[in-house]
Amino acid sequence: PAGLACADILTRNGVKARIYDKYSRIGGLLTFGIPPFKLDKNVVEKRKEILEEMGVEFILNTEVGKDIDFQKIYDTHDAVFLGMGTYNPIKGNFKGEDLQGVHEALPYLISNINNELKIDKNIVSMKDQKVVILGGGDTAMDCNRTSIRQSANSVTCIYRRDEDNMPGSKKDFKNAKEEGVEFLFNYQPIEIIGDKKVEGVKVVKTKLGPPDAMGRKSPIILKNSEKIIAADSIIIAFGFQPSPAEWFKKYNIKTKNNGLLKINNEYLYQTTNDKIFAGGDMTRGSDLVVTAVFEGREAAENILDYLEI
Numbered sequence: 338p339a340g341l342a343c344a345d346i347l348t349r350n351g352v353k354a355r356i357y358d359k360y361s362r363i364g365g366l367l368t369f370g371i372p373p374f375k376l377d378k379n380v381v382e383k384r385k386e387i388l389e390e391m392g393v394e395f396i397l398n399t400e401v402g403k404d405i406d407f408q409k410i411y412d413t414h415d416a417v418f419l420g421m422g423t424y425n426p427i428k429g430n431f432k433g434e435d436l437q438g439v440h441e442a443l444p445y446l447i448s449n450i451n452n453e454l455k456i457d458k459n460i461v462s463m464k465d466q467k468v469v470i471l472g473g474g475d476t477a478m479d480c481n482r483t484s485i486r487q488s489a490n491s492v493t494c495i496y497r498r499d500e501d502n503m504p505g506s507k508k509d510f511k512n513a514k515e516e517g518v519e520f521l522f523n524y525q526p527i528e529i530i531g532d533k534k535v536e537g538v539k540v541v542k543t544k545l546g547p548p549d550a551m552g553r554k555s556p557i558i559l560k561n562s563e564k565i566i567a568a569d570s571i572i573i574a575f576g577f578q579p580s581p582a583e584w585f586k587k588y589n590i591k592t593k594n595n596g597l598l599k600i601n602n603e604y605l606y607q608t609t610n611d612k613i614f615a616g617g618d619m620t621r622g623s624d625l626v627v628t629a630v631f632e633g634r635e636a637a638e639n640i641l642d643y644l645e646i
Contacts, residue, residue: 338364338366338420338629339618339629340358340365340617341364341384341630342630342632343418343420343640344356344388344418344637345388346633346637346638346641347637347640348388348393349391350641353392355393355396355414356393356394356395356396359400359403360397360398361398361456362381362397362456363381363385363395363397364381364384367626369447370447372449372450372483373453374482378454401584402583407584411612415612415644416612416640418613418616418633419608420615420617420633421580421582421619423579423618424577424580425596426443426573427578428573428575429573431529432528433528433535434529434573436533437534438535438569439529439570439571439573440572440573442470442572442573443577444461445572448461449483463487463488463570464488464489465488465490466489466490466569467489467570468484468491468493468571469566469568469570470484470493471574471575473504474504474505475504475506476577477494477496478506478510480574481518484572485517490569491519492517492518493518495566496521496523497524497526497556499523500520502545521540523545524540524542524543525541526538535568535571536567538565538568539564542558542562544556544557544559577618577623579595579596579598579622581598588613590609590613591609597619597622604639604643606620606639614636614639615636616635617629617633
């Protein structure tokens with residue numbers, strides 16, 4: 338979303354914009370993260386047609402740093418905008434995460450979308466499975482509702498805080514409940530049970546304590562409250578962390594201690610390399626699509642100032 342918005346504004350101001358995308362379709366998580374029942378993918382494809390008619394060039398199936406060297410892009414362009422998102426999944430760091438039947442949220446959602454878009458027939462299906470989803474954010478809600486649509490036998494969502502402190506969309510939560518998802522609040526997973534394959538997840542009951550550094554109430558584990566929830570498949574949806582590329586250091590693109598990109602003050606959204614700008618999740622952390630769009634547009638305005646256009 339940030340990259341598309343940036344290219345839109347640049348093109349409207351007479352700048353030739355070229356977009357590199359490692360996927361076969363544009364949109365990033367708009368296309369490959371948000372399920373089709375929430376966003377019609379034809380809307381994104383229509384946006385691609387409009388941008389192409391405006392003059393934007395798309396180079397798809399091309400991962401920068403792998404399929405094309407960033408040096409080539411750096412040498413042949415007057416400015417570069419990075420809108421690469423945050424893709425490192427947050428781990429639970431408990432025993433059993435590597436068992437058969439444990440899935441990361443994003444690859445699971447991508448496999449379902451690829452199947453629906455007829456890009457790839459290989460799909461991670463929850464048909465006839467007892468599914469447990471760990472997490473309470475928007476990604477967890479997407480996994481809940483996708484599992485239901487794949488005809489899971491049952492879907493249980495486990496979240497370590499209460500309903501009021503759940504970060505996901507209230508609308509999605511309401512829809513998921515109506516569609517048959519069972520929610521288990523104030524339980525924290527501590528181990529995934531099984532020999533080679535998932536058999537269940539061990540959880541402990543929690544109560545909410547004082548706010549943490551982010552202002553959210555901290556879950557406190559209650560002693561002697563362990564129990565096991567049976568499961569055939571488990572989807573881990575704890576959210577995402579920054580995923581800075583290896584080539585950032587070579588081009589003096591500095592990050593903060595948490596992995597988010599540092600931004601200079603001379604031009605808004607300019608990185609520590611004057612020629613390179615950035616916006617969206619990789620500068621502020623996982624956030625809303627509209628926020629990424631806003632930052633892409635604002636970055637474009639500052640790129641125009643930098644180019645003195």
